[in-house]
Each structure stands twice: as structure tokens, then as C-alpha cells.
Amino acid sequence: MGYAFGLDDVAYLRSDAGCAALAELADLPLTPASRLSDVARARRVAPRHFAAVLETLLLRRGAAAKVPFRDGLFTDAALQQATPRPVAEHRAARFAGRVVHDVTCSIGADLAALPEGSVGSDLDPVRLAMARHNLGGSRTVLRADALRPVSRGVPVVADPARRDATGRRTWRPADFAPPLDGLAAAYADRDLAVKCAPGVDFAVAPWADEVELVSLDGQVREACLWTRGLATPGVTRRASVLRTGGPGWTITDAEPDDCPVTPPAEWLVDPDGAVVRAGLVRHYAARHGLAQLDERIAYLTGPVPPPGIRAFRVVEHGHYSEKALRSVLRAHDVGRLEILVRGLDVDPNTLRRRLKPAGAAEATAVLTRIGRTPTYLLARAERT
Incomplete structure (x- = not known):
């Protein structure tokens, strides 16, 4: 589950002393074999916050491909759930020209891809503090419950947590935080996009007007449930295939599906x-x-x-x-x-x-x- 950051950890990591400690320890190997020496050196440099510093250095090394924050702050669970940058940008393209409310903004990765003027909210104060650092004032973030709307008249995007209290992945939509049906009910009068794991049974979301499956470099990364004005007229299912640094393509159930069944060809x-x-x-x-x-x-x-x-x-x-x-x-x-x-x-x-x-x-x-x-x-x- 990773280190449990507190608000005091985030405040330290954002301070001059914290930034200096991160810079001084950036050359640590951070391997299983070097663990004891890494911890000893970190204790000397940041006695009270050595664990937060080590975890941040470790997470930053794996974050570059997923989030656009060079010197970002993350929790392990938030980084695992963060959308890879090309996928986030692909989803955000559907909101072009609109202000959006990200009601589960977490560390700010998806919010950063949304159009200028978009806002974010979350219940987790630690992740909100990290989001403020990561976004550098480019977006407004506030503490709010995703199931209690605090905005009006703007489209909403949500990315429910899919892990239980022990950190294990859950596949039951009712166990998502917040649950899918709760989100659909709270924003029944708004354009809504909900990011889900691709393994979810989409029959449990009959309120979704369009279901889009997205892959990146051959791996299925997410499903997105689109409603109302965000859905494409005449389309209920879509597959979008993305390539890092290259063109992608999409196919929908509005296209013909006539194909024969034949023995193996060449x-x-x-x-x-x-x-x-x-x-x-x-x-x-x-x-x-x-x-x-x-x-x-x-x-x-x-x-x-x-x-x-x-x-x-x-x-x-x-x-x-x-x-x-x-x-x-x-x-x-x-x-x-x-x-x-x-x-x-x-x-x-x-x-x-x-x-x-x-x-x-x-x-x-x-x-x-x-x-x-x-x-x-x-x-x-x-x-x-």
C-alpha cells in the first residue's frame, strides 16, 4: 500500500528544506540491496521525514510516463490509479472548449489535462495538498464530497477508487468509492464521464449512453462511461487504440459488422x-x-x-x-x-x-x- 503520507509530510516536502533533502538524496540507488544504507543516509538528511522523502523519490522514478509533473508529489495508490498521459489527453479532448469539474481529482493528473478553467475536488486532504503542489496554481482545487455537488451547469468527470481498505483491487461497482450508481444519480442532469477499470461488467451501468474502451501501446487501460451530451449520437460502444508518439484510431458499433466465418487463410x-x-x-x-x-x-x-x-x-x-x-x-x-x-x-x-x-x-x-x-x-x- 506504500507509505501513509500526512499533511505534515506534504508541507515538509514542499518546503525549502524538503526540496533540498530530495535533491541531496536523488542519487540513492533505492534497490532492495541498498535499503539499509538508503534509510541510514535519509535519516541523517531528514530525520523526521526520511520515510516520506524515500517514498517520494521512489515514486518519482516511476511517474514520468504517467503524469506531467516533473517534481510531483504522489501517494503509491494515487499514482497507480492515475491515467497515463496520452489516455488522459484523449479523454480530455471530448471536453474541448468547456470548463469541467473533476469531482475525484486526487493528485491532479487528470485535472491537468482538462481545459483551462476546469476545477477539481476531492475528500482526501493529503491528495488535495499534493494536487495544489503538482498543479502549481493552474487549477482551482477544493475539498468536497463527489456525491454532494458543489458546482452547477458544467460537465463532470469522475475516477472512483477501485481498492478496498486493505489496498486490494475490487471489481464490484457498488464497492467503488464513490459507487457508480451514486455518481449517476448525483449528476443525472449533467454531462458525466466516469473512468472505470476495463474489466467491469458494463451491464451494471445502464445509465451510460456510450461505453468507450481505450488501449495504449497494446494494453487496455480503461473504460469510460459517457452520458448525455458527451456521448456520440448513434454510438453505444467504442474502442480507441492509442500509440505513444504515433497516430491512434477508433471504431464504433455504428459501423457495419458483416463478416464471414472461414477456415484459416494466409x-x-x-x-x-x-x-x-x-x-x-x-x-x-x-x-x-x-x-x-x-x-x-x-x-x-x-x-x-x-x-x-x-x-x-x-x-x-x-x-x-x-x-x-x-x-x-x-x-x-x-x-x-x-x-x-x-x-x-x-x-x-x-x-x-x-x-x-x-x-x-x-x-x-x-x-x-x-x-x-x-x-x-x-x-x-x-x-x-
Whole structure:
């Protein structure tokens, strides 16, 4: 759960003495092996606040990719929940030209991406103090309960905490802080955006007019529930695929979803996780002229893969059994083996240990189900 910061810690870290201590100790290794010497040196430099200084130095080293604060202050839990910068900017683009109220602003990471003039609030006084430091006066932040509106007539964005009192992740929306239904009721007359974990069952939020799944560099990062004027007319589900430093793309359920089911062709395509989680595999297939291997499985196939993805050139395929796959790997001299599984009860790591591939070639074994038939596809991964 990390160190439990207090307001006195934050005040010290913001002071001249605290800044000097952070600068003096910035070269600490902060590794498990150096822990005792790190603590000893920090105690000499900042006797009363050495733990807060060490935690801040450690968190800053992992914060650059997530938050725009060079000398920021964070708690471990707040930094874990903070939205990666490209995702926050993507979400904020929907609020262009509008003042927004971030009702769970925490350390200020999402608030920093919102349009100028936006405001933030939170119940946690420590995180609010950190947000004031991180934002440097560029946004107004105040203490308020997200379920007791203190603003009027502006759109609202919320990012409920998804961990219980012990720090364990919770997936039940009723256990979120604040709960999803409570937020929907409190802002039923306003445009509302709620950030959620992508694993949430979205059937529990029937009030959401549009559900957007967002991935960054191949990892599904979040879902956003959009309501009223923030939702796109005619769209109930969207997948947005972002790339660090490169163009992204989006697909929605307003697009056609006509795609056939065919045997494996020259290429196998594993759609981005945001597309799969949003239930838009058929729409993605239709856009790119692909087919499904099985109407209930998310693998796609076709003669030409979409550009800019990692696709798999099929070498051969057949009925899967461990014995058959072992024979195929030997025949193709495969030693470096990636195993992908969908639709079968197979653990890739356990299977790899049993197969003991020992050749010189590299390949991917895709294990899936076509109809009722367990199927293997031996393939070579290529960047298109």
C-alpha cells in the first residue's frame, strides 16, 4: 500500500528544506540491496521525514510516463490509479472548449489535462495538498464530497477508487468509492464521464449512453462511461487504440459488422484488446476485409492483415493435441515458442514446459477452438 503520507509530510516536502533533502538524496540507488544504507543516509538528511522523502523519490522514478509533473508529489495508490498521459489527453479532448469539474481529482493528473478553467475536488486532504503542489496554481482545487455537488451547469468527470481498505483491487461497482450508481444519480442532469477499470461488467451501468474502451501501446487501460451530451449520437460502444508518439484510431458499433466465418487463410489477426473488450471484433473484421475462424472466438483471418499491427503468417494448422503440437514443433525446428490461447483450457506456461521445444527457429503456436474442434495454428509473427 506504500507509505501513509500526512499533511505534515506534504508541507515538509514542499518546503525549502524538503526540496533540498530530495535533491541531496536523488542519487540513492533505492534497490532492495541498498535499503539499509538508503534509510541510514535519509535519516541523517531528514530525520523526521526520511520515510516520506524515500517514498517520494521512489515514486518519482516511476511517474514520468504517467503524469506531467516533473517534481510531483504522489501517494503509491494515487499514482497507480492515475491515467497515463496520452489516455488522459484523449479523454480530455471530448471536453474541448468547456470548463469541467473533476469531482475525484486526487493528485491532479487528470485535472491537468482538462481545459483551462476546469476545477477539481476531492475528500482526501493529503491528495488535495499534493494536487495544489503538482498543479502549481493552474487549477482551482477544493475539498468536497463527489456525491454532494458543489458546482452547477458544467460537465463532470469522475475516477472512483477501485481498492478496498486493505489496498486490494475490487471489481464490484457498488464497492467503488464513490459507487457508480451514486455518481449517476448525483449528476443525472449533467454531462458525466466516469473512468472505470476495463474489466467491469458494463451491464451494471445502464445509465451510460456510450461505453468507450481505450488501449495504449497494446494494453487496455480503461473504460469510460459517457452520458448525455458527451456521448456520440448513434454510438453505444467504442474502442480507441492509442500509440505513444504515433497516430491512434477508433471504431464504433455504428459501423457495419458483416463478416464471414472461414477456415484459416494466409494471415491470423488477434485484434487489439480494446476492440475485443468493446465487443467490436466483427466491426473490425468488416472494416479490414477479414473473417472469423469461429463466430464466438476473437481471432480473425484473411489474405491481407491491417497495416501497423503485429499479425501472424500461418505456416500450418490442424487438430490440436499436445502430441500433435510437439511433432509439428520438431518438424519445423522450433525452439523459441510463443503460445497464444483463446477458447481452450490450456495454460501456456505449463504447456511450454511440457513441450520442451529445443530447435533453432522461432514461432507462435495459436491454440483455439473452431466449432467443437480444438485447433492449432503454427505461425510466424510479423510487423505489418
